[in-house]
Amino acid sequence: MNITAGQVKDLREKTGAGMLDCKKALEECNGDIDKSIDYLREKGITKAAKKQDRIAAEGLSNIYVNGNKAIIIEINSETDFVAKNIEFKELVEKLSKVILDGESNDVDSALNIDVEGTKVSDIIAQAIAKIGEKISLRRFSLVKKTDDQTFGAYIHMGGKISSLVVINNASEEIAKDIAMQAAAMRPLYATIEEISAEDIEHEKSVIKEQIINEGKKTDFIDKIIDGRINKFYEDTVLLEQAFIKESSQKVKDYLSMNNCSLKSMIRYEVGEGMEKRSDNFAEEVMGQIK
Secondary structure, three states: OOOOHHHHHHHHHHHOOOHHHHHHHHHHOOOOHHHHHHHHHHOOOOOOOOHHHOEOOEEEEEEEEEOOEEEEEEEEEOOHHHHOOHHHHHHHHHHHHHHHHHOOOOHHHHHOOEEOOEEHHHHHHHHHHHHOOOEEEEEEEEEEOOOOEEEEEEEEHHHOEEEEEEEEOOOHHHHHHHHHHHHHHOOOEOOHHHOOHHHHHHHHHHHHHHHHHOOOOHHHHHHHHHHHHHHHHHHHEHHHOEEOOEEEEEHHHHHHHOOOEEEEEEEEEOOEOOOOOOOOHHHHHHHHHO
């Protein structure tokens, strides 16, 4: 199969593996990106757990809280230069408030919210005309809490990463600690229970191949798998992670010690799961491979 430079570049960005390793993986997997990621992991070349790990678009995420309601939102631009523009930042703030107040359930309905006679879609169109770059409302989540629950909100790198948590019976300081943890440590899940049986079995199959490729004795394979699955939980599950302010504690222990519990977590990283625009780097990559 003819592997293109663009495919190699895509896999390299998603895994951090070398160009030649990426090319070989794609050839072995007939160009399938997901299978190639697993192939590289099984060979011990990369530890990438999810293809969404790489940032591949520009823009900002934001959190706006109003009483017992909050919104976490992502709005994309074509370049980081525009994302830093004051007009773009003001647009993100405005749309955060408008969509929270409108309580829309999805992007399509949010785009149709009327703001003093102008739809949100038209507000975005006006911004595009003024700024001169494509702007899009990618996603948002509306979150509600009760009076005995607390929002924890943390915005990192000026809006490149945002995390919003809801904690039962917590102070604002504790809730912010957990939101900061989610932003910094990149958990994929809030709790182990959130992980589907299919995802766990997939992870076990990848680990099994890793063990075989490492030449370890098959007599101990089940025990090794159990150990690495636990490590997978510690890396990817918020409650199972080491607490950033006290690494000897897990997050769940910190919450338990303070008589708190986690209700929910949402984390946005701008551009995750999206593709970057093509550029001449692809041609340079193929030139090096040849």
